[in-house]
Amino acid sequence: MTIRTAAEETAEAFAGEASRQTYESAEEVLRLYHPVMRALATAAGPTTEVVLHNLDGADVDLGHTIMAIENGHVTGRSVGGPSTSLGLDVMKDRRADHDAFGYTGFTSDGRELRCSSVYFHNAVGDIIASLCINVDLSPLQQVRNMLTALLPASTTAADGPKEHFGTDLVAVMDSMISDAIHEIGRPVENMSRDDKISVLKRLDQRGATQMRKSVEAIAKRLGISRVTAYSYLDEARAGR
Template sequence: MNRRETFEDAAEVLETFRPVMRAVAAAGGPACEVVLHNLDGADVDLGHTIAAIENGHVTGREVGGPSTSLGLNVLRNRQEDHDAFGYRGFTADGRELRCSSVYFHNRAGDIIAALCINVDLSALQQARSLLDALLPVSAHAGAAQPDEYIGRDLVSVMDGMISEAIAEVGKPVAQMSRDEKIGVLQRLDARGATQMRKSTETIALRLGISRVTAYAYLDEARRGAN
């Protein structure tokens, strides 16, 4: 069995990989965020793990920023190999990311740092939407199946469903038109999300519109679906 490389502490990881971070970010362009998290110590402050970051505008984070939901789960077992490549992530405003994470261990085998690469797919999704509009539809093309969001409560399930519906538009919420926001509500209504208590208010907050406007958009979405 191949032994993984180990490091003295998170500072050594940072010193070793800081040039690599700059190189990856430069090669990947402004949509490629590279983050190094300091996870050293049993009492690590998970609200302030970011030790270095390149292209932090992708997620709006900076040095001193927090860990992620994946990071929280990884630290439940510091001895395991949690490396993950090409998985999907979502920003708070619903943009889809393609992510990879590599974890570094100390001599005792405990995780002490994580190097994460997050690529914003917004521009690629917009390009795909344009191409899809221009190219003929294949007779065999079927609708993509949505992800299943399994949360500990309805709030987290709802949040995942909203993030997916927003990501399907292919652009950030701030750039969405009125019709695109109605489309988000139409998708969520078709998937049963609007049956949840206070769901429309939650959707309104994520779309940056008022509760009254959200209900009006929902009525219009339902009329359009009939």
């Protein structure tokens, strides 16, 4: 059984409220919910990060979306810091329901997080801000490891998206590339041509190829040229 934190329950409680309301701007969301952020972080403790992202406008700079943050040491971010990999998905369809609860995230140093995100819309339905709660599970995992002889490990995987955190978009992108490579199940040096095309396809579907200089970074990790990477990307898209 998954133990839900008070912060997660609170996030779900006002998610419905947020979905019924509209807001003029991200600044209005900040004004209304900044006190709530501090209350959540204080109640949940230092392992829980609460962050508000500004996603307002047609040309959002995903490298600098953080308007307010509590317990930023959890992911190493601060005001003015970047969005995560999920920000890319939101920008693809800003009128969809992207609210998600209890999904898995990873910090740039490999710690596992349990995350929940609530999105705020303006009067025309576009997403303009998001409130995210990220719980560092590593202290609990350390305790669980000490008690494995007494308590069986859970085998239930949390449903939902996978999120990648970093102190900048380069770190976010690198984490996404590592995850896609890991999913292939073999080292890069043993990958076939089709394996590498599959890596590019996964990253393209997750929005990573929208990032600046992403294809060059992917090519470097896969040990192929930039030209070859673009060729593989074209094949991946053609095979959809």
